[in-house]
Amino acid sequence: MSVVRADRAVLFEAHGSRFHSYVAPSRGSRQLCAWRLEVPAGLRGVPHRPTREEVLLVLTGELTATVDGSPATLGPGDVLVVPAGSEFAVDAGPVGCTAWVTTSPGLEAVLPDGTRLAPPWAA
Template sequence: MPTFTPADADVHSVHGSTFSSFVRTDSGSADLCAWKLDVPPGLTGVAHRPSNEEVILVLAGQLIVTLDGESSTLQTGSVALVPAGSTLRVDTGPVGATAWVTTTAGLHATLPDGSSMAPPWAQ
């Protein structure tokens, strides 16, 4: 049975947030990717369009999730379903947040300038 500890995470810092990747194809998953997202207080995220659905579960703190221009403040225990192709931005107010994010492998994100990124934690 595959299990992972924090020491097993592949850690990336991008746009002011930290992505600790646990589940991905190079860690044994056939279809899913999952990571812990740590977002500091006062961060304004970068809008992007994910190619695959994502599920965001707030583990601690508070996330402001904006989907296609509509914002919602998620508290600990709240979940957002991000449809593929929607425009997503994740911000924090005076309180930072930790979340668990799950998607299918192969996710690409299209940025506002039209460029695309294939985050290594989602491959």
């Protein structure tokens, strides 16, 4: 059994958000990546295209997720499935938000200019 204590999550910061990585190949997982995402109040996310499907569960606060031009507002307990290759961005509500994100190893984010980013929290 593998238990990852909260104080053992690896913290990364990017684009104004914080990523607390719990599960990734670099920490022994073969098939999953998972992290807690913290987006500060009012932050507008960077549009990108994930190369792997992602599942996002809102834990606290509110966010607006836009997938392929269609926005949806999510609150605690709501889940969003982001298809691989879709254009995706997360904007925080007035109090910010925290979400749990799960995907598979090999995730990359393709930015609007074509730059490919291999997020270290999923490596």
